Amino acid sequence: MLVDFFTTLRRGQLPVSLRELLDLINALQAGVADMDMDDFYLLARTCLVKDEKYYDRFDRTFAAYFNNLQLQGDITDALIPQHWLDSDFIKQLSQEERDQIEALGGLDKLLETLRERLEEQKERHSGGSKWIGTGGTSPFGHSGFNPEGIRIGGQSKHKRAVKVWEKREFRNLDDSLQLGTRNIKVALRKLRKFARTGAADQLDLDDTIRSTAHNAGLLDLKMVPERHNAAKVILLFDVGGSMDPFIRTCEELFSAARSEFKHLEYFYFHNCVYEKVWRDNQRRFSEGIPTLDLLHTYGRDYRVIFVGDAAMSPYELSMAGGSVEHMNDEPGQIWLQRILDTWEKTVWLNPAQPHYWQYTQSTQMIRQQLNGHMYPLTVAGIEAATRHLSR
Amino acid sequence: MKFSGTRRYVATDDLSMAVNAAITLQRPLLVKGEPGTGKTLLAEEIAGALNKPLLRWHIKSTTKAQQGLYEYDAVSRLRDSQLGDERVHDINNYIRKGVLWQAFEAEQQPVLLIDEIDKADIEFPNDLLHELDKMEFAVYETGEVVSARNRPIIIITSNNEKELPDPFLRRCFFHYISFPDRDTLKQIIQVHFPDIESKLVREALEVFFRLREINQLKKKPSTSELIDWLKLILADQIPADVLASTDAASAMPPLYGALLKNEQDVHMLQRLAFLARREAR
Numbered sequence: 016m017l018v019d020f021f022t023t024l025r026r027g028q029l030p031v032s033l034r035e036l037l038d039l040i041n042a043l044q045a046g047v048a049d050m051d052m053d054d055f056y057l058l059a060r061t062c063l064v065k066d067e068k069y070y071d072r073f074d075r076t077f078a079a080y081f082n083n084l085q086l087q088g089d090i091t092d093a094l095i096p097q098h099w100l101d102s103d104f105i106k107q108l109s110q111e112e113r114d115q116i117e118a119l120g121g122l123d124k125l126l127e128t129l130r131e132r133l134e135e136q137k138e139r140h141s142g143g144s145k146w147i148g149t150g151g152t153s154p155f156g157h158s159g160f161n162p163e164g165i166r167i168g169g170q171s172k173h174k175r176a177v178k179v180w181e182k183r184e185f186r187n188l189d190d191s192l193q194l195g196t197r198n199i200k201v202a203l204r205k206l207r208k209f210a211r212t213g214a215a216d217q218l219d220l221d222d223t224i225r226s227t228a229h230n231a232g233l234l235d236l237k238m239v240p241e242r243h244n245a246a247k248v249i250l251l252f253d254v255g256g257s258m259d260p261f262i263r264t265c266e267e268l269f270s271a272a273r274s275e276f277k278h279l280e281y282f283y284f285h286n287c288v289y290e291k292v293w294r295d296n297q298r299r300f301s302e303g304i305p306t307l308d309l310l311h312t313y314g315r316d317y318r319v320i321f322v323g324d325a326a327m328s329p330y331e332l333s334m335a336g337g338s339v340e341h342m343n344d345e346p347g348q349i350w351l352q353r354i355l356d357t358w359e360k361t362v363w364l365n366p367a368q369p370h371y372w373q374y375t376q377s378t379q380m381i382r383q384q385l386n387g388h389m390y391p392l393t394v395a396g397i398e399a400a401t402r403h404l405s406r
Numbered sequence: 407m408k409f410s411g412t413r414r415y416v417a418t419d420d421l422s423m424a425v426n427a428a429i430t431l432q433r434p435l436l437v438k439g440e441p442g443t444g445k446t447l448l449a450e451e452i453a454g455a456l457n458k459p460l461l462r463w464h465i466k467s468t469t470k471a472q473q474g475l476y477e478y479d480a481v482s483r484l485r486d487s488q489l490g491d492e493r494v495h496d497i498n499n500y501i502r503k504g505v506l507w508q509a510f511e512a513e514q515q516p517v518l519l520i521d522e523i524d525k526a527d528i529e530f531p532n533d534l535l536h537e538l539d540k541m542e543f544a545v546y547e548t549g550e551v552v553s554a555r556n557r558p559i560i561i562i563t564s565n566n567e568k569e570l571p572d573p574f575l576r577r578c579f580f581h582y583i584s585f586p587d588r589d590t591l592k593q594i595i596q597v598h599f600p601d602i603e604s605k606l607v608r609e610a611l612e613v614f615f616r617l618r619e620i621n622q623l624k625k626k627p628s629t630s631e632l633i634d635w636l637k638l639i640l641a642d643q644i645p646a647d648v649l650a651s652t653d654a655a656s657a658m659p660p661l662y663g664a665l666l667k668n669e670q671d672v673h674m675l676q677r678l679a680f681l682a683r684r685e686a687r
Binding site: 234 | 419420423424426427428430431433436438481484485488572575576578579580581582
């Protein structure tokens with residue numbers, strides 16, 4: 016039976032190995048857990064999951080397995096897309112209305128119906144009494160009311176609580192989600208990976224030998240100070256326009272990066288880099304810095320990180336005079352190429368969700384120009400980007 | 407030999423389960439969680455509850471795995487040889503035992519705390535794979551093999567500053583201490599301050615949770631801050647009514663310095679309080 020459970024977990028994209036399964040079986044045989052569902056859940060989680068970012072995935076898979084839900088490919092697809100469930104209103108129901116709602120039969124029947132509905136339903140839904148969505152009186156979705164409802168995402172409003180693993184307390188620890196206050200800290204600590212080049216060695220052997228020889232063979236120790244983070248980073252932020260929804264995320268990235276790197280230079284641009292960038296958004300027109308100066312000031316060992324949604328008119332990239340706010344003599348692509356030629360290690364972090372990228376022509380063009388080194392601004396994305404930068 | 411919290415430490419069901427599984431199967435237990443949720447304390451309490459000696463190994467950014475096993479002090483041997491010291495003939499005089507060695511040769515099974523493993527170099531956990539798995543290592547200088555008399559109970563804490571390598575994780579059990587809910591917090595307070603008024607606790611928790619709800623805080627106050635804060639409140643004999651009247655909207659909570667450790671957080675709270683006062687007008 017556990018083999019089935021194990022394969023379900025693997026299909027749910029949890030990185031579990033045989034060794035951990037054996038551990039779990041051993042623990043069960045040793046009688047660590049009583050034969051009860053809650054204990055088994057806790058024990059299985061302790062043995063099989065090694066990072067809190069997988070807790071949520073584990074909870075979902077565990078629930079799915081024990082509710083006999085069929086997993087279709089990726090479990091995340093099998094469940095309801097998040098945006099159907101964003102709570103936009105809470106329907107206040109009177110007691111009378113509540114009384115009118117009748118239960119739809121047993122749990123099995125509910126699950127059965129849910130599966131059918133899932134297959135039928137193709138778009139977001141709110142209110143009403145049949146489809147999955149927010150509010151309303153359908154038995155599926157959240158924030159609504161049905162005496163025997165199944166809550167899918169969202170907060171429980173009527174406290175008809177379910178099992179621990181169905182509470183999904185660990186949802187915001189999943190790193191495929193967008194960055195949050197906690198996640199950003201962790202993500203930037205990963206940038207330190209390439210910042211720390213080998214552990215420090217404090218005894219300066221060469222100098223000690225030389226100096227001991229000078230000292231007629233009597234030992235004379237020479238020490239050198241510890242080596243510190245030597246990574247140099249240039250951050251280029253897109254500001255204004257389509258970047259407005261991402262300001263918070265960018266701020267967080269910026270403040271974390273500033274505390275992480277001693278050699279950090281940051282500049283702003285709008286949509287695409289042209290002949291000028293600036294440091295202060297208030298005085299951007301009076302105090303611009305020529306991009307050429309940038310190219311000549313900072314050495315080739317700098318790493319360049321663009322942060323922007325790369326969504327603009329394709330003309331901004333490909334035509335002279337295509338910029339939305341000034342008359343540019345040379346197209347954006349040329350400036351981008353100059354940067355790429357100067358600094359080999361360049362990545363683009365894009366706060367927009369990756370599955371939208373293909374719909375924006377400019378995003379595609381930039382991505383191509385960077386040889387595909389465009390990453391989503393998520394924990395996993397930053398990690399992938401830093402891996403490229405540190406290579 | 408089951409661990410289920412102590413008089414001074416409230417262990418939730420999931421935590422005790424993880425600890426007991428690790429003890430039974432003799433695997434290291436990796437504990438993560440917000441700062442101040444009692445990760446380090448856990449090892450001390452396990453040692454206390456099971457009546458076993460506790461060995462600590464605090465990891466710093468410069469700590470090497472080898473230092474936990476042993477260190478061969480070649481430099482002082484060289485110096486001794488030049489000064490003609492007699493000790494120089496026995497290499498054992500220059501081998502210093504590390505924490506792991508001490509744990510391995512202990513008479514009674516010890517609890518070994520490896521604190522903040524994420525502070526060390528990335529390769530650090532990899533260098534300990536074999537030692538933690540087989541609980542033995544060889545001393546290169548003398549050819550001696552040190553293996554554990556009793557496999558120690560190993561508790562490893564991490565603050566998530568670095569990701570730990572997969573092979574290392576596979577050898578550990580894992581538990582994430584999530585922030586306690588209101589009832590657990592009440593229990594924890596009860597354990598620390600048995601005589602505290604229940605009204606004071608209620609009001610204090612109210613203020614505390616409201617503070618934690620503010621999203622933009624750089625460092626959210628956690629259990630240890632709450633305990634410190636209550637200690638101060640009791641010491642200053644601040645009555646529950648004062649706490650009740652200071653809803654975060656109208657003023658700063660008394661003795662907020664114990665809860666907020668960051669200047670920017672204090673400024674922000676002041677700003678929020680100011681805005682709320684203006685709105686109330």
